[in-house]
Amino acid sequence: MEFREIYCYNCHKTLGKYNVKFYTETQIAEIIQTIHADHIKIGHHVEIRKKKSK
């Protein structure tokens, strides 16, 4: 399965994992803006990473 991971470089942790079948990159960007907005507000570097797992 392929998924997109929301990762915060400042916190050194994964904020969420989302299956590419169910979430588009646009939807994930919206999730960052709403659920993880506190990281953005304090200037953290949050990135979407594409990953694969079995």
Ligand SMILES: [Zn+2]
């Ligand atoms: Zn953070």
